[in-house]
Amino acid sequence: MSPTLRIGTALTDGIDRLNTRGGLTLALVIAALQVVMQVALNSLFDDLLAPSLPPEAASAYPLALPLPASVSGVVALLALAVTFVVTIVAMRAVYADIDEVPTAEHTRRLGRTALVLIVVSVITTVAITVGFVFLVFPGIFLMVCLIFAQLAVVIEDRGVVASLKRSWSLTAGNRIRLFVLGVVVVIVGSVVGGAFGLLGIVSPVVGNILSAAVTGFVSLFSIAVLVSAYRQLADADPAEPVSHADLAG
Numbered sequence: 001m002s003p004t005l006r007i008g009t010a011l012t013d014g015i016d017r018l019n020t021r022g023g024l025t026l027a028l029v030i031a032a033l034q035v036v037m038q039v040a041l042n043s044l045f046d047d048l049l050a051p052s053l054p055p056e057a058a059s060a061y062p063l064a065l066p067l068p069a070s071v072s073g074v075v076a077l078l079a080l081a082v083t084f085v086v087t088i089v090a091m092r093a094v095y096a097d098i099d100e101v102p103t104a105e106h107t108r109r110l111g112r113t114a115l116v117l118i119v120v121s122v123i124t125t126v127a128i129t130v131g132f133v134f135l136v137f138p139g140i141f142l143m144v145c146l147i148f149a150q151l152a153v154v155i156e157d158r159g160v161v162a163s164l165k166r167s168w169s170l171t172a173g174n175r176i177r178l179f180v181l182g183v184v185v186v187i188v189g190s191v192v193g194g195a196f197g198l199l200g201i202v203s204p205v206v207g208n209i210l211s212a213a214v215t216g217f218v219s220l221f222s223i224a225v226l227v228s229a230y231r232q233l234a235d236a237d238p239a240e241p242v243s244h245a246d247l248a249g
Helices: 007-018 021-052 069-095 110-133 137-145 149-156 160-171 175-197 204-236 244-248
Strands: none
Touching (some): 021 204, 069 110, 069 149, 069 204, 110 137, 110 160, 137 160, 149 160, 160 204, 175 204
């Protein structure tokens, strides 16, 4: 019999994980990366599109710096790559030893993990997108069923196929609860992000910077809640040892 996901516990545990030295450190790092990303993208689009925009749209990119597109593009890609690595570390830290960030456990096999995670992310994104094309519901169903696939890669060192199977197995019996949990997280993120976004009315620069920073905090909160839900279900259904064949695939 599948264990029952405790939604309230997942939310409170996620908040508790953020309310630690390691959680705050990770949140600040991710928030800073989000700000850098927004500045780079604003600069890139401003350099590429500003000449074709009407005068009244001159403030469309308030965080833009006078950088050539080649430089801002490279900065954006670097920020994206670093954010990807930090996300892996954050998932592992939230799962265990968040007060010590980073540790050797958090950074183990980063190259292999990143490659598998990219493949899994592409597969799940394509599957969910196709599902949404077909009357929406299949997309929602697949999104819930595959919600733990990335965590299976990052925390359990699963391969591509094994991580998808692991997520499908862990979500069985709790898919409605996981959907509700996801809706709650989205609502919280939207409310918090929207509240800070209103500052853009007063100052576009300040509003955009705060929105980017808040996005970083909300992102880590989402990770923490998801990891908490994963821990509840995975602890009741321990994974079998990872074989060498699984690591390869």
